[in-house]
Structure formats: C-alpha cells, structure tokens
Amino acid sequence: MKRRDLLRAAVAAAGASVLSGGLAACSSEEGNRTTPSTSLTYWDWYVSQAGWVDNELKLFDKAHPGPSIKRTTQVTDRYADLLALSVRSKNTPDVFMIPKLPALQEQVDKGWLLPLDKWATSQWQSRFPANQFVEGVNVFGGKVYTAPFAAPAPSLQLYCHHGAFKDAGLTNADGTIKLPKTWDDVTRAAEAITSKSGGKAYGLGFGNAQNFALAWWIDLFTRGAGSPGGTATMDYRVGRWTFASDRNYADFLTLLLDWKKRGFIYPSSMSISDEQARAFFSQGKFGMTVGGVWNQPTWTENKFTEYSLVTLPAPDGTPKAFFYGPPGGSFVAISAKASDPERAWAWLDWLYSKEAGKRWVEQGLGLSVYPDNNDPSLVKFEPFAEYVAMANTAFIGPTPTVRNPEVAKVTVNAVKPDINDVGAGLYTGQLKDVAKALSELQDRLNTAQDDAVKAAQAKGAKVSADDYVFKDWDPAKPYVHKPA
Numbered sequence: 122m123k124r125r126d127l128l129r130a131a132v133a134a135a136g137a138s139v140l141s142g143g144l145a146a147c148s149s150e151e152g153n154r155t156t157p158s159t160s161l162t163y164w165d166w167y168v169s170q171a172g173w174v175d176n177e178l179k180l181f182d183k184a185h186p187g188p189s190i191k192r193t194t195q196v197t198d199r200y201a202d203l204l205a206l207s208v209r210s211k212n213t214p215d216v217f218m219i220p221k222l223p224a225l226q227e228q229v230d231k232g233w234l235l236p237l238d239k240w241a242t243s244q245w246q247s248r249f250p251a252n253q254f255v256e257g258v259n260v261f262g263g264k265v266y267t268a269p270f271a272a273p274a275p276s277l278q279l280y281c282h283h284g285a286f287k288d289a290g291l292t293n294a295d296g297t298i299k300l301p302k303t304w305d306d307v308t309r310a311a312e313a314i315t316s317k318s319g320g321k322a323y324g325l326g327f328g329n330a331q332n333f334a335l336a337w338w339i340d341l342f343t344r345g346a347g348s349p350g351g352t353a354t355m356d357y358r359v360g361r362w363t364f365a366s367d368r369n370y371a372d373f374l375t376l377l378l379d380w381k382k383r384g385f386i387y388p389s390s391m392s393i394s395d396e397q398a399r400a401f402f403s404q405g406k407f408g409m410t411v412g413g414v415w416n417q418p419t420w421t422e423n424k425f426t427e428y429s430l431v432t433l434p435a436p437d438g439t440p441k442a443f444f445y446g447p448p449g450g451s452f453v454a455i456s457a458k459a460s461d462p463e464r465a466w467a468w469l470d471w472l473y474s475k476e477a478g479k480r481w482v483e484q485g486l487g488l489s490v491y492p493d494n495n496d497p498s499l500v501k502f503e504p505f506a507e508y509v510a511m512a513n514t515a516f517i518g519p520t521p522t523v524r525n526p527e528v529a530k531v532t533v534n535a536v537k538p539d540i541n542d543v544g545a546g547l548y549t550g551q552l553k554d555v556a557k558a559l560s561e562l563q564d565r566l567n568t569a570q571d572d573a574v575k576a577a578q579a580k581g582a583k584v585s586a587d588d589y590v591f592k593d594w595d596p597a598k599p600y601v602h603k604p605a
Contacts, residue, residue: 160191161464162214164207165453166200169418173484181471188461190216190468198331208233215459216468219267219451226522226529228454229261235455236264240466248475249490255449257522257529268473269450271481272495273515274488275432276413276444277341278508279307283427285322285408289313300431302438304342304376307409311385314408325380326387326407328398334390335544337411338377343369345433347441349518349596352540355570357519358596360589362567364540365560372436374547374555381548391549402428414508417485421502428504432511442596445518450490488512516599519591523602528589530582533573536565 167174171194178190193214195203201220207213213233219225228234246254249268254260259267279301286298291310293299301307311324327334340351346369350356356363364370380386387407390398395412396419402410403425420426433440453472459465471477478489485505488495500506521528538546543562546552570589577584594600 160189161216161459161461161468163190163192163468164195164200164204164214164217165192166195166197166218168194168197169415170486172418173481173486176480177472177477181468185464185467185471187464198333211458213456213458215456215461215465216453217456219454222535224529224532225259225266225451226257226261227532229266232457233454234266235457235459235462235465236266237268237455237466237469238264240470241265241268245470250492253449253490255447255520255523257526258447258449258520259451260449261526261529267451267454269490270452270473270478271450272488272490272492272512273444273446273517274414275508275511275514277337277411278413278430278432278511279341279434280402280410280412280416280428280430281310282402282405282408283429284405285314285318286310288322289317289408298429300429301409301434302431304346304373304434304436306438307434308376308380308385311380311409312383315383315385322405323387323407324385325409326398326401327390327410328393328395328401329391329541329545330394330397332541332545334395334398334411334541335548336539336541337413339370339373339540339544341411341432342373342376342434343367344442344444345435345440346373347435347596349442349445351442351444355566355589357521357589357591358594360586360591362563362570364566365556365563370559371555374544374559377544378547378555391545414485414487414505417502417505417508421485426502426504430504430507432514440514444515445600446515447520448517448523448602482509517601518596519594519600520602521588525584525588527577527583530580531573531577531584533569536562536569538562 165174174192178192182189200218201222204213204217204220208231219228223231246265253269254265256263259265259269281298281300283298286292289310291299291313299310301310314322314324327338329335336352340353344351348356348363348367348369349358350363355361356367387401393401398410399412399416399419401407403420403423420428433443435441453469455462455465455469475489475491475494478491479494481487482489482494482500485500485502488509495509495512497506497509500509540562543552543558547555547558552558571586574584574586591600
C-alpha cells in the first residue's frame with residue numbers, strides 16, 4: 122500500500138466510518154468546514170481506451186493536488202445494471218460515464234445526477250462549438266447535467282487485413298489492397314480470401330459470444346443501402362421501426378446467410394468473443410471484420426498495423442444513409458451524492474477540456490467535439506487518419522426530444538428478442554423465415570413504442586406518435602432543428 126493509503130487506513134481504524142463498498146472515509150473538522158480525505162470514485166467501461174484515461178488521471182493529479190481519483194472499469198454489458206445497483210445501495214461513484222439505460226431524462230428524474238449550473242456557466246459553455254447544450258439532450262428543466270465529448274462519428278467500419286488481401290491477389294497496380302465498396306465487392310473479396318488461403322483463412326469473421334456483433338454487421342450494411350435507422354433507432358422519416366417494411370434488412374440477412382452457406386465466414390464466429398475476434402483478425406484468420414475505432418488501440422498495443430478500413434458499403438457503392446447524432450451530447454456526470462462536488466467538477470472539467478480531447482484524437486480513440494482537433498493531416502497513424510477522414514459520413518440527425526422535450530418522458534421497455542437475437546436465430550438455423558422473423562420483430566418494437574407513448578400520455582405528458590415523424594428529413598444531409 123502507498124504511504125497515503127496506510128495513513129488513511131490508520132485514521133479509519135481509529136473510528137472513522139467504513140463505507141459499504143470497502144473504502145475508508147474520514148474527515149477533519151475545522152469549525153463548520155469538513156474536508157473529505159477519501160479518494161473520489163470514477164466509473165467507466167473503457168478497456169481499449171484505458172491508456173488515455175490513466176494518462177488523464179496522472180496529468181490531473183499533477184495539476185490538481187488533493188484526494189486521488191479511484192478509477193473502476195466495469196464490464197460494458199453490465200454497466201447500466203451495476204450503476205443502478207450502486208444507486209440503490211447508496212454507494213454511487215462520484216463521477217461516472219452515463220449509461221445508455223435508463224434514458225438520461227429518467228436518470229435526472231430519479232435524482233442520480235448533480236446539476237452543473239454552478240460551474241457550467243455561459244462562459245464555460247462558450248468554449249464548445251455552437252448549439253451543444255440542448256434541452257432534452259443534456260439540459261433538462263433548464264439545468265445542465267452533462268456535455269458533449271465527441272463529435273458525431275462513423276460508429277462502425279469494415280476492417281480489411283492487408284496480408285489476407287494481398288495473399289488473395291486483391292491488390293491495385295501500386296501494391297495497395299483493393300478496398301471493397303459494394304456488397305458484391307465484399308462477396309468477391311471473401312470468396313477470394315477463402316479459396317486462395319488453402320484453408321488457413323476465411324473471408325469474414327466476427328465474435329458474437331456477447332450477443333452484439335451481428336447487429337453491427339446489419340447496421341453497417343443497411344445504412345449504406347439507405348436505411349437511416351440502422352439497428353439503433355426507428356426510421357424517423359416515418360416514425361416507425363421498419364425492419365420488415367424496409368427490404369434492405371431482409372436483403373442483407375439473406376446475403377449474410379449466403380456467405381455462411383458458401384463457407385466464407387470463420388466457423389466459430391458465434392462462439393468466440395469480440396476480443397478473441399480482434400485477435401484472430403490481427404493474426405489473419407479472416408480477412409474482414411466489422412467493428413469500431415475502439416479496435417485500433419488494442420491492435421496498436423500488439424504491434425498490428427497492417428489493415429485499412431472503409432465504411433458504409435452500399436449495393437451500388439454510394440452510401441444512401443449515414444451515421445447520425447443529436448445536437449449536443451453526453452459523456453460523464455457527477456453523482457447527486459458526490460462526496461466532494463468541487464473536486465468532482467474539477468475532474469469532469471478536465472475531461473471536457475480541449476487539450477484532453479486533442480490527446481484523445483492523437484491516441485487514435487475517436488473524434489473530438491472540438492473541430493480543430495479532427496485534422497487527418499495531423500494524425501501520424503495511417504489507419505486512424507483514415508477514420509478521421511470519414512468524419513463527413515456522420516452528422517446531426519432528427520432528435521425528437523429537441524423538437525418536443527416532453528418526449529423525454531416516454532420510456533420504452535426493452536424488447537426481446539432484439540435484432541441481434543433475430544440475426545443469431547437465423548444464422549444458427551433456429552429461425553427459418555427471414556421475412557417472418559423481421560415482421561414479428563418490427564411488430565414487437567412498434568407495439569412497445571406505442572405502449573410507451575400511451576403510458577406517458579396517461580401521466581400527463583404532451584406527446585404523440587407524430588413527435589417521432591420528420592417528413593422533411595433528407596438522410597443524405599444534416600438535419601437542422603427549427604426553433605420551437
């Protein structure tokens with residue numbers, strides 16, 4: 122143990138209270154002032170981004186002497202449940218990455234988050250690009266609870282292994298690999314890699330043991346074909362889920378099953394984890410995989426850099442839909458029960474600084490909310506420079522809560538089986554009829570949406586199904602939200 126920790130333990134043993142989470146807490150009183158001496162707790166789910174977080178903690182501690190920040194990295198697919206449990210047990214971390222569920226509005230309504238208005242003044246907000254603090258996105262009831270960290274970004278890419286492509290003869294005259302741009306290109310490349318490897322490699326591969334990888338493939342390919350909701354949201358042009366009525370979903374799943382039938386997909390893809398799939402891709406066991414920019418740090422650490430990436434493969438090579446995000450955004454928040462709100466704010470403010478964002482981009486982790494940080498020419502690592510150059514495939518999309526903040530009161534129950542379950546059922550043969558499976562999924566999702574709107578209306582919310590319809594939206598262009 123560090124000397125500082127030993128001293129804290131000694132004070133705790135002398136009579137300070139012991140928290141249920143196992144952290145010793147003590148205080149010294151000077152008049153009416155109480156100074157916390159325990160470390161602040163910070164939760165995230167970053168694994169491949171851990172180096173950036175740890176470096177920011179180191180820099181923060183050096184610039185802001187005081188109680189240390191104790192970081193805990195939780196399992197991604199259990200993060201929301203673990204945070205909810207910490208709230209119930211009254212052991213919430215002081216600062217935490219905001220979980221996707223429950224909805225941010227619900228977290229605010231439940232009193233999980235501390236309003237930041239004391240510190241997040243108009244002057245502080247002005248350092249961000251315009252229109253980043255939006256009611257219904259990161260502002261609720263006129264109070265700021267969080268802020269955007271990243272710009273809208275291409276969340277998924279198709280990664281191509283240089284060695285696998287070159288061994289299959291998929292190269293241009295200058296020796297670079299022929300990157301696939303169409304669905305047929307992907308099929309031809311997968312066939313060439315599989316047939317010319319002598320059984321050593323497959324054209325395609327993924328890791329679906331955690332039950333999310335198939336949804337990535339469906340999302341990436343259907344967006345390119347013109348389905349703006351992908352697998353993440355309904356189609357806001359009509360305000361409904363369209364898994365069955367939009368033929369792109371059936372077309373891609375039919376193509377995926379054909380790839381499997383023809384032996385182009387790594388046979389253990391359904392049983393290996395995403396982490397294993399990353400490793401196998403880097404070893405050349407398959408030539409193409411779908412994932413996000415989070416793959417790159419892990420590969421760099423393992424000295425694997427021989428790959429390139431494309432995004433939004435489309436049937437004809439020209440993407441018809443893109444990646445969308447709301448104006449504004451969210452990242453981290455301070456607990457309403459934070460033991461030392463001032464220091465918690467100092468850490469949150471540090472994470473939101475332009476300098477921290479620049480280091481985020483330099484380390485190849487993503488795009489920054491500050492446009493000046495997103496210059497491909499300043500990125501030394503070629504694969505990440507390719508990613509930064511894709512920034513034009515992501516922009517602001519329709520956001521119902523911006524047009525009508527009351528929509529934030531609509532809480533839609535999770536639907537199971539979801540799109541990944543349906544994809545897995547079709548892939549393994551448990552489901553036989555693509556059209557039927559998608560139709561049933563679409564009905565489940567739309568019923569859940571309708572029920573949620575009715576429940577919100579019954580509680581007095583001024584919402585309707587029309588709040589989700591944006592008839593004036595062209596998915597090929599950024600959406601401009603009109604003032605209410």
